[in-house]
Amino acid sequence: MQLTTWRFGLVLCSLLLVPGLSTGSAVADDAAPAATEEKPADTAAEPAAETKPAESKPAEPEAKPEEPKPEPAQPSAEEQARQKAAELQKQAEEAAAKKEQASGRVSELEGSLLELQQKIAQLKRDLDGSMKKIAETEETLKKQKSEADTAAAAKKAADEAEAAAQKELAEAQKKVEAAKAKVAEAGKKATDAAATLAATEKAVSEMKAAMTQSQAGVKTASEQLAALQTQLEQARTAAQSAEQEWLARAQAAEETLKSLGEWVSFTDEVAPIFYKRCLACHNARTSKGRFNMESFAAIMKGGESGEALVPGDSDDSNLCIQVDDGSMPKDADPLTPEQIKLIARWVDLGAKLDAGADPEAPLIQIMPKFPQPPAPEAYAVPIPVTAVEFSPDGALVATSGYHEVLLWKAENGELLRRITNVAERVYDIDFHPDGQRLAIAAGTPGQVGEVKIFQVENGELLADLVTVEDAMFGVAFSPDGARLAACGADRSIRIFETDSGKELVRIEDHADWVMDIAWSPDASQIASASRDKTSKLFDAASGDAVTTFNGHGEPVFGVAFLPDGKQVATAGRDKLIRIWKTEDAKEVRRIGGFGNEVFRLVVLPDQRIFSCSADKTARLHQASDGKALKTYSGHADWVYSLDVHAESGRVVTGCYTGNVRIWSIEEAKPLQEWTAAPGHTGNEQAAK
Numbered sequence: 001m002q003l004t005t006w007r008f009g010l011v012l013c014s015l016l017l018v019p020g021l022s023t024g025s026a027v028a029d030d031a032a033p034a035a036t037e038e039k040p041a042d043t044a045a046e047p048a049a050e051t052k053p054a055e056s057k058p059a060e061p062e063a064k065p066e067e068p069k070p071e072p073a074q075p076s077a078e079e080q081a082r083q084k085a086a087e088l089q090k091q092a093e094e095a096a097a098k099k100e101q102a103s104g105r106v107s108e109l110e111g112s113l114l115e116l117q118q119k120i121a122q123l124k125r126d127l128d129g130s131m132k133k134i135a136e137t138e139e140t141l142k143k144q145k146s147e148a149d150t151a152a153a154a155k156k157a158a159d160e161a162e163a164a165a166q167k168e169l170a171e172a173q174k175k176v177e178a179a180k181a182k183v184a185e186a187g188k189k190a191t192d193a194a195a196t197l198a199a200t201e202k203a204v205s206e207m208k209a210a211m212t213q214s215q216a217g218v219k220t221a222s223e224q225l226a227a228l229q230t231q232l233e234q235a236r237t238a239a240q241s242a243e244q245e246w247l248a249r250a251q252a253a254e255e256t257l258k259s260l261g262e263w264v265s266f267t268d269e270v271a272p273i274f275y276k277r278c279l280a281c282h283n284a285r286t287s288k289g290r291f292n293m294e295s296f297a298a299i300m301k302g303g304e305s306g307e308a309l310v311p312g313d314s315d316d317s318n319l320c321i322q323v324d325d326g327s328m329p330k331d332a333d334p335l336t337p338e339q340i341k342l343i344a345r346w347v348d349l350g351a352k353l354d355a356g357a358d359p360e361a362p363l364i365q366i367m368p369k370f371p372q373p374p375a376p377e378a379y380a381v382p383i384p385v386t387a388v389e390f391s392p393d394g395a396l397v398a399t400s401g402y403h404e405v406l407l408w409k410a411e412n413g414e415l416l417r418r419i420t421n422v423a424e425r426v427y428d429i430d431f432h433p434d435g436q437r438l439a440i441a442a443g444t445p446g447q448v449g450e451v452k453i454f455q456v457e458n459g460e461l462l463a464d465l466v467t468v469e470d471a472m473f474g475v476a477f478s479p480d481g482a483r484l485a486a487c488g489a490d491r492s493i494r495i496f497e498t499d500s501g502k503e504l505v506r507i508e509d510h511a512d513w514v515m516d517i518a519w520s521p522d523a524s525q526i527a528s529a530s531r532d533k534t535s536k537l538f539d540a541a542s543g544d545a546v547t548t549f550n551g552h553g554e555p556v557f558g559v560a561f562l563p564d565g566k567q568v569a570t571a572g573r574d575k576l577i578r579i580w581k582t583e584d585a586k587e588v589r590r591i592g593g594f595g596n597e598v599f600r601l602v603v604l605p606d607q608r609i610f611s612c613s614a615d616k617t618a619r620l621h622q623a624s625d626g627k628a629l630k631t632y633s634g635h636a637d638w639v640y641s642l643d644v645h646a647e648s649g650r651v652v653t654g655c656y657t658g659n660v661r662i663w664s665i666e667e668a669k670p671l672q673e674w675t676a677a678p679g680h681t682g683n684e685q686a687a688k
Helices: 002-036 039-048 077-103 107-144 148-259 266-277 296-301 318-324 337-348
Strands: 388-390 396-400 405-409 415-419 425-431 437-444 448-455 461-468 472-477 483-488 493-497 503-507 514-519 525-530 535-539 545-549 556-561 567-572 577-581 587-591 598-603 608-613 617-622 628-633 639-645 650-655 659-664 670-675
Touching: 077 148, 107 148, 266 296, 266 337, 318 337, 388 425, 388 639, 388 650, 396 425, 396 650, 396 659, 437 483, 448 472, 448 483, 461 483, 461 493, 483 514, 493 525, 525 567, 535 567, 567 598, 598 639, 608 639, 617 639, 617 650
Parallel strands: 425 472, 472 514, 514 556, 556 598
Antiparallel strands: 388 396, 396 405, 405 415, 425 437, 437 448, 437 472, 448 461, 472 483, 483 493, 493 503, 514 525, 525 535, 525 556, 535 545, 556 567, 567 577, 577 587, 598 608, 608 617, 617 628, 639 650, 650 659, 659 670
């Protein structure tokens, strides 16, 4: 339809040009007869003046006039115009035919053709203006026909008007030529586009063919993979059965040899001696004599003096010689005669590792897990409260104790239960969302660290998840309670499946102790606080590092997500709370006003953020703008720990002095207060 309209426009323009040319010629022709018709009047007057006829003379033969040669017939201006119009029409029809051939292939160029139509429409308007001028000139000539004295001037004006029209026509022809050039360019683009389209279609066809082949290959490979997976599972099952059978037979053989006095267990008997008496000086960090005794493999490797043990010969084993003569352990009490004899016997029997034990595993992980020492019945002195936690319903408060976790009634501070069999110091406590279980991170500094889950109702140990060589500092259930994250002095972050206790992810990305951890609201990410002066963000499913915030420049102790999960709050030794974005670790706000280190953070859904500090206070700020809202003052020393129960409007704090306080959030006044040291009645200072 657009091509047809364009063609019609060109024809119309050609027809509009013809009348103007014809009118100009007619004016010239009309003026000539008018001048000729005056001559007969003068000729008729001459015979009237004669009075008599002239004397007749013999008539001379008239010379025969020479016949004029006919001049070649010149086409009139109108015919020339029509021929020109015909040529233009013919050219337009040819161009239209070409356009019609190209239009089906280049629909995308219709916009360009529409622009061309608009330009031709403008040309038509220009020609209409010219015709209007010619019409005005014709009107003037009609009036001037009645005035003979202005005939010449009228002709001149008409000639000038015609010249102007010719000039405008020439300009119009230039525009038409320019339009033709654009049409040609568009045609070239159409051709190129068609070629590109053809190439693309060919490529798509080839890709489809390749895809079909790939799909067939994927199907075949998937079938093969399924078959291999089945075979692999069968092989794993068979291997597991074979390993279990081997382990059972090997352990049975070890038991038989032990009954005959021909077996000494490394894991049960020798490793505990090495761990307690030797590891302090011979570990990966301080391996004196370059002798590392953290694992069976390291012991068998020896040190800078060569092999420490010669299996089957204790008399030639350097370790046995130095233990026997008392030179080792250095600067410490010697081993007992029974321990020396046991180690020598183990070496003489071949210095073998128990069946099923990992030679690369730390000694503490393969030796028996001995119960922790009991908590004191009555505390001689209070100890710092390094962890406090409300139960989900707010009825209980759990606090750290010495080799125990203490459960108190929140309403009156009455001691309800003592959960024992934990390491010396409890650094963090977290209730499961169901309120029936609680997890602890604890440690005996430089000796052991552990993460355990207990039954709240009776203190029963439900899971012993981690045993490492140094303290564990942080523990946190995921929002849905399905997973448990833990961190500690071994620089690692571990994520466990709560119900099975299976370790899902281990992250070892920090350069120093990991002091605290927090889950994002959707449980997709884990944020950490570390003594290496950074806070890091990790993918909770894969353990992959996402980003690192290093704005504190000092050790970082506390971390918490803001409710939107897009920002994290961290605090530390620099006496500031810093809020930064998870997407790029850019700091967006800092909250100051603290007089000392900031230890713990708790963020509520309404973006209020609680903190506790070594300046003996706890504080409440608005995270969105950093505005200070409340200060909870009254503790006599560092406030190590805090937790919040928003539903009941209470906050609990734990102090270095052993003092525990429950506060009204809005009034910032204590509601309950007690010393977390069962049986203590004196006023002695807290034990360090």
